[in-house]
Amino acid sequence: MDLAGIGVKMWDEKKIKRFRRALLDWYDKEKRDLPWRRTQNPYFIWVSEIMLQQTRVDTVIPYYERFLATFPTIKDLAEAPEETLLKCWEGLGYYSRVRNMQKAAIQVMEEFGGEFPNTYDGILSLKGIGPYTAGAIASIAFGLPEPAVDGNLMRVISRLFEVNLDIGNPSNRWAFQEIAEILIDPDRPGDFNQALMDLGSDIESPVNPRPEESPVKDFSAAYLNGTMHIYPIKKPKKKPTPMKWRAFVVQDEQGRFLVEKNTQADLLSGFWHFPLIRDFSTIGESIDLFEGVLEESSNYEINQNIPLEVQFESLYRMKLTPIRLLPKSVKHIFSHQRWDIELQYASALGEVKNNSSRTLKWVTKEEMKLLPQSRVQGKMCEILVGQELL
DNA sequence: TAGTCGTGGTA
DNA sequence: TTACCAAGACT
DSSP, X not given: OOTGGGTOOOOOHHHHHHHHHHHHHHHHHHOOOOGGGSOOOHHHHHHHHHHTTTSOHHHHHHXXXXXXXXXXXXXXXXXXXXXXXXXXXXXXXXXXXXXXXXXXHHHHHHHSTTSOOOSXXXXXXXXXXXXXXXXXXXXXXXXXXXXXXXXXXXXXXXXXXXXXXXXXXXXXXXXXXHHHHXXXXXXXXXXXXXXXXXXXXXXXXXXXXOGGGOTTGGGOHHHHHTOTTTOSBOOOOOOOEXXXXXXXXXXXXXXXXXXXXXXXXXXXXXXXXXXXXXXXXXXXXXXXXXXXXXXXXXXXXXHTTSOHHHHHHHHHTOOEEEXXXXXXXXXXXXXXXXXXXXXXXXXXXXXXXXXXXXXXXXEOHHHHHHSOOOHHHHHHHHHHHHTTOO
16 A cells, blocks of 8 residues: 555655745744753663653653653663662653663664664654654654654544544555655654654644644645535544552551562552451442453352451461452542442451462551652542541 | 653643 | 653553
C-alpha cells in the first residue's frame, strides 16, 4: 500500500517548502521554553522523551529535574538500586518505562562504550525506545532527518491530508511516517518535529482545537473542507474492568505495619503496599463486576465462599484479631482496571512465618514513607490518616 | 491485533 | 460521577 492507495495526494516541492517555512516561523515565535529544550545532551533528551510518553508536560517538569539531579549520567542510571529508581519515578506511572531505561543504560555502557548511540538504528535498539522516541532523539539531539510520529503528529497530519485511517491502530502508522518523511525539514528536523508537537498539543489539540489560529490552516484539507470534526479517526477505548479488593492493615505489638513488595504481578511491580486479596464474593451484585470476573472463573470458584480474613491467615500464615472494616473504601482507576478496595484493620497475634514466596516486612510509619509507593497505597494511607490510625 | 501498563487534569 | 485525554512500548 502507498499514499495514493489511501487517497492521499502529496503536495509539490514548492508547497512543501512553504509549509516548512510557515510552521517553523510560527515555532520560532511561539515555542514553549522547556527544560529539555535548553540542552543538546542526548541523555537528558532521552529522559525527557521517556517521561513525556502518555504524560503531560506540566507533570513531567519536576520529575525531570529531580531525576537528572539524582542520576546525572547514564552510568549513574545503569548502577542505580531498583528502589532508588522507583522512588524517583513514584507517581509518574507506567513504571516499566524506568525499568527499561535502566536496561538501556546498561546497554549503552556495555554495547556502546558509555556513549549514547548517534544513529537511528542504534537508538532504536535500546530497550524501551520505539519508533517515535528513536525519531525524536535522533532529530532533536543529533539533527538527523527522522520524523517523530506520535499522537500529535498523526492528529495534525490526518487533518492536513484528511487521512482516513485509524490513528490508534499501529498497522496504520506507516502512512503517517511516510508523509512525515516527505514533509520534514532536512535543515531543522528536530525543530520541525517539535513544532508539530507544540501545534498538536495546543492549537490542534484533540479537545477544543482552535484551527483558525493554526499557522498552517491554509494547508489543511480538513480545515478548508470543513471536515475538522471528522479527523483524526480514532476508535474509543475499552472501559476499565471493575475489581474488588480487601486490603489488610495489620499492626504488630509495636504498632508497626505489615507491607508486601509486589513481586508477582506486572502491575505496580516492585512497589510496597498493604497485603491485598481479590474479593470475588460480591459476584451477582453488579453486572459490570460480573463481566469483569468471568475470565477468572477458576479463581472465583476457589475463593468466592471463603471469608477474606480466613484467606489472609492462610496465605500469610498469621493469626489476626480483626478489629473493624473502615467505613470508606479506596477507589482507583488504572488504564484498564477500576479498583474498589475495602480496608480491614487488624492486629497480628504472632510473627509472620514467611514460608511463601512473598516479600513481607514490618515497618514504622516513617520507614513506610521511604519505600516506593503507588498512588493506590497512598490513597489507603490517606484513609488511615483520616481515621487517625496512621 | 489487542491487551497491558498509571496518573492527574479537564469538561 | 463519568468519560476522555496526554510527546508509546511491549507482549
